[in-house]
Amino acid sequence: MYYSKKNNIFALILHTILMKGTYIYEYPHPAVTTDCVIFGYDTKDGLSVLLVKRGLEPYKDCWAFPGGFLRMDEDAESGAKRELKEETNLETIHIEQFGCFSEVNRDPRERVITIAFYALVKKSDVKGGDDAADAHWFPIDNIPQLAFDHDRILRVALKTLKEKIHFMPIGFELLPEVFTMPQLQELYESILEVKFDRRNFSNKMNKLGFLKEVGERPDNAGSRIPVKYSFNKEKYSEFKSKGFRLEF
Amino acid sequence: MYYSKKNNIFALILHTILMKGTYIYEYPHPAVTTDCVIFGYDTKDGLSVLLVKRGLEPYKDCWAFPGGFLRMDEDAESGAKRELKEETNLETIHIEQFGCFSEVNRDPRERVITIAFYALVKKSDVKGGDDAADAHWFPIDNIPQLAFDHDRILRVALKTLKEKIHFMPIGFELLPEVFTMPQLQELYESILEVKFDRRNFSNKMNKLGFLKEVGERPDNAGSRIPVKYSFNKEKYSEFKSKGFRLEF
DNA sequence: ACAAAAGTGTTAGGCCTACACCCATGA
DNA sequence: TCATGGGTGTAGGCCTAACACTTTTGT
Numbered sequence: 001m002y003y004s005k006k007n008n009i010f011a012l013i014l015h016t017i018l019m020k021g022t023y024i025y026e027y028p029h030p031a032v033t034t035d036c037v038i039f040g041y042d043t044k045d046g047l048s049v050l051l052v053k054r055g056l057e058p059y060k061d062c063w064a065f066p067g068g069f070l071r072m073d074e075d076a077e078s079g080a081k082r083e084l085k086e087e088t089n090l091e092t093i094h095i096e097q098f099g100c101f102s103e104v105n106r107d108p109r110e111r112v113i114t115i116a117f118y119a120l121v122k123k124s125d126v127k128g129g130d131d132a133a134d135a136h137w138f139p140i141d142n143i144p145q146l147a148f149d150h151d152r153i154l155r156v157a158l159k160t161l162k163e164k165i166h167f168m169p170i171g172f173e174l175l176p177e178v179f180t181m182p183q184l185q186e187l188y189e190s191i192l193e194v195k196f197d198r199r200n201f202s203n204k205m206n207k208l209g210f211l212k213e214v215g216e217r218p219d220n221a222g223s224r225i226p227v228k229y230s231f232n233k234e235k236y237s238e239f240k241s242k243g244f245r246l247e248f
Numbered sequence: 249m250y251y252s253k254k255n256n257i258f259a260l261i262l263h264t265i266l267m268k269g270t271y272i273y274e275y276p277h278p279a280v281t282t283d284c285v286i287f288g289y290d291t292k293d294g295l296s297v298l299l300v301k302r303g304l305e306p307y308k309d310c311w312a313f314p315g316g317f318l319r320m321d322e323d324a325e326s327g328a329k330r331e332l333k334e335e336t337n338l339e340t341i342h343i344e345q346f347g348c349f350s351e352v353n354r355d356p357r358e359r360v361i362t363i364a365f366y367a368l369v370k371k372s373d374v375k376g377g378d379d380a381a382d383a384h385w386f387p388i389d390n391i392p393q394l395a396f397d398h399d400r401i402l403r404v405a406l407k408t409l410k411e412k413i414h415f416m417p418i419g420f421e422l423l424p425e426v427f428t429m430p431q432l433q434e435l436y437e438s439i440l441e442v443k444f445d446r447r448n449f450s451n452k453m454n455k456l457g458f459l460k461e462v463g464e465r466p467d468n469a470g471s472r473i474p475v476k477y478s479f480n481k482e483k484y485s486e487f488k489s490k491g492f493r494l495e496f
Numbered sequence: 497a498c499a500a501a502a503g504t505g506t507t508a509g510g511c512c513t514a515c516a517c518c519c520a521t522g523a
Numbered sequence: 524t525c526a527t528g529g530g531t532g533t534a535g536g537c538c539t540a541a542c543a544c545t546t547t548t549g550t
Contacts, residue, residue: 029277
């Protein structure tokens with residue numbers, strides 16, 4: 001990890017004496033890491049991102065996305081999931097690659113390229129755990145100083161999320177099992193950073209057909225008690241895989 | 249490039265004797281390459297892809313995307329552009345990253361991760377050149393056996409292109425300066441693999457406002473001589489950067 | 497003369513947007 | 524009692540999709 005000197009026999013011998021790992025290549029190789037931008041949502045904080053506090057230099061005590069060095073026996077997606085589990089105790093079903101960041105000096109130690117993923121999860125699924133003492137949610141409009149170029153990675157992740165939302169339903173991953181129309185609307189509004197008309201939003205969502213009313217709303221109560229919905233999982237998955245087009 | 253043995257002092261010494269490059273790392277590092285999927289278009293062949301014939305093992309004499317190993321002093325985009333220039337003599341203004349392929353055994357030599365880009369170019373811009381003797385265009389429905397996992401990379405590139413086409417105008421990059429409405433329609437049809445109604449397509453494109461009629465069409469000729477268009481570059485760039493939504 | 501290529505306009509249906517009022521709750 | 528939150532329906536405009544005939548050219 002520390003040596004990459006060309007034809008330096010002294011470094012080589014020192015290295016061997018110290019019994020460190022010795023991986024030799026004829027040409028220089030960058031290190032490759034993965035990073036996961038994990039989005040969560042609740043009514044209180046709106047859209048939030050899961051960050052971990054770095055315990056080691058560089059950027060010690062800075063917040064960063066969960067992630068780490070890729071192993072030789074795993075592909076990027078597996079590596080990202082492994083690191084995520086190790087650092088936040090979170091096991092997601094689906095993470096999605098959205099870019100690869102390769103600027104020359106993005107890591108002060110050596111040349112590091114990172115493959116970046118994002119995922120949508122329920123905040124309640126992050127239980128924390130042994131290694132995950134320092135994983136915390138931050139609302140999207142109150143993000144601390146981030147390590148490396150993670151602020152840029154976050155911006156790209158947000159842009160990707162905004163684009164994706166037009167093509168696939170979201171919500172199942174972010175909302176509790178049962179939710180109300182205003183909650184769903186707030187979720188869309190906080191991701192897209194716009195405001196919608198209540199009536200239009202509700203009509204549109206209902207027409208799409210992956211929502212189902214749940215529970216009984218007292219007949220008399222035609223008022224301030226919101227209707228409760230949950231997702232029709234078959235329809236939802238169908239839209240998710242086939243894709244759809246959602247106009248706003 | 250060939251050695252990556254852990255704590256193997258013999259390999260080390262041999263390596264040094266041979267005066268090869270010696271890059272030592274404490275942990276194993278994958279090699280990182282870039283690949284470019286270059287799309288071109290003409291009326292005769294429809295949508296085509298630019299491939300180069302490999303001169304070296306592995307996959308010698310197989311066709312592959314232009315690309316190669318990333319240098320330590322360049323980011324992925326620069327590296328991809330450099331390799332593209334070296335191998336096809338093509339200097340594109342804009343390439344766009346669409347994914348990173350990291351399966352463990354995608355290259356038989358060693359662990360190689362590739363960062364993939366695509367671009368749209370005019371076929372006439374590819375002049376060939378010294379190093380580029382073996383670069384050729386292949387129509388999208390007649391692609392030869394490809395090296396490595398490049399068939400998968402191509403599928404992902406095509407999917408990305410199809411998605412992008414809904415959000416940004418294409419054509420300026422692929423069509424000649426002056427073109428006809430049927431040509432533009434064929435372009436869209438061959439990328440999206442669908443057929444459109446002539447009248448609707450033409451109405452829609454005209455309404456968008458980045459086409460301008462060019463030349464004089466003889467007043468009498470209200471028939472088989474097509475109207476010629478070119479792109480209004482300001483409008484076109486505006487749409488390109490702001491994005492738009494094109495329904496089909 | 498006939499086939500192929502290109503031009504042109506209308507209609508019906510669906511979706512988007514904008515907009516106002518009522519009711520119940522809780523402070 | 525008043526402010527807040529939530530539910531509900533309609534009308535106009537725009538876009539989409541479907542559709543047929545005419546002209547000219549080239550063979």
